[in-house]
Amino acid sequence: MKTIKIGTRGSRLALWQEEYIEKLLHEKYPDIITERVIIKTEGDTDQRSSLSKIGGQGVFTKTIENALLGNKIDMAVHSLKDLPSEMTKGLQLAAVPERGPAEDVLISADGHTLSDLPRNARIATGSIRRKSQLLNLRPDLLITDLRGNIETRLYKLYNQNLDGIIMARAAIVRLELKDINYAILSTDDMIPAVGQGAIGVQIREDDKETMSLVEEINHLNTLREITSERALLNELDSGCRFPIGGFAKITGDRLVLNGFIGSEDGKTIYKETISGMAEQAEELGRKLAQKFKGLGADQLLIK
Structure with a gap:
């Protein structure tokens, strides 16, 4: 062999x-x-x-x-x-x-949740999708850019006067990171990136x-979920240049796909849902994209 x-x-x-x-x-x-x-x-x-x-x-x-x-x-x-x-x-x-955890998490030195962060807290993330949804939920937050591997990001949290950073929960679970205070952000409040986890x-x-x-x-169900999310993204925009999210979940033979499009400043956001048979995953993704376009949400994707 x-x-x-x-x-x-x-x-x-x-x-x-x-x-x-x-x-x-x-x-x-x-x-x-x-x-x-x-x-x-x-x-x-x-x-x-x-x-x-x-x-x-x-x-x-x-x-x-x-x-x-x-x-x-x-x-x-x-x-x-x-x-x-x-x-x-x-x-x-x-x-x-099979997919791992798809949620984002807020990591902070003091174990804050998003709602109890102090006013004008400094939060770091390298994702404009996260930035848009964070600012929509908490317009007072001061968002700064964040790049680097996991160790670098955690170092910056504790050494650069940050109140918190946003990361994918899957990374923490898979690497079995200990002694980290984090709050899970629900997939309703913070729709994940397409394919996250x-x-x-x-x-x-x-x-x-x-x-x-x-x-x-x-893993068939995971593949179908991913197919639906990627069809949504492909129909709207194929890159990371705009704040877009999508998260599909299959229960039984039904698939529910939640999508998000927003402005980078978080002042305008669209969140929509579609559901149908899991075997129609790709079609559901395309239909949700068309639903966003019908609402005019795709105008946020023009620069």
Whole structure:
């Protein structure tokens, strides 16, 4: 059996994700041989510029995708919230394991909730989606930009006169971070990024051998939820340049998709919901996008 080369970023969270995919593969195929290939992306190299300024989605994935297209690796493991909703030609999303926590959290030294933060509190986040929803809920907050890996972000919280930072709950759970005071933000108040909490395995479209391997670790409901969210995003905007969120949840055979579009200053926001049969996931995502357009919400996406 050939060695399966798996491409990943080198951050602590990215390595956890790659190890998790390896574990799932080895559980299905005990004799499989895998090799991790760490690839530095544009987003890893430039940790000073805001994500919206350096191109949004794709900055954490494009270099890895190029390695996949160039046959340097056999599969790529991504945080799905980083993967552009419009798939790169020649590649496909082959598997999505069961999703982890999708919520955002407020981390603070004193264990504040969003509602009891002091007036004019300084909160850091690198996401304009989070910024928009935070300012809509708490217009008094002073929002500052935040980049870097998890360790860097926590260092900035405790050493740069910040009252709190916003991060994905999945990162805290997966890395088993201890002694951190955080409050979970509900997915109603803070609609997550499309794909947040989910891991995607990407392969070449013509690689049938690898496809037969990874399809065994796919989680159907998670894939459908992600498909619905990504259809919403793709219909509206394929990057991180605008405040957009989407979160789908399947119960039984029904899928509910909540979407969000807002202005960066949080003064104007639209939150809408659609539901239907889970097997119609992609169509539901497109329909919700059309619903937003009917309300004129897409005008917020023009710059």
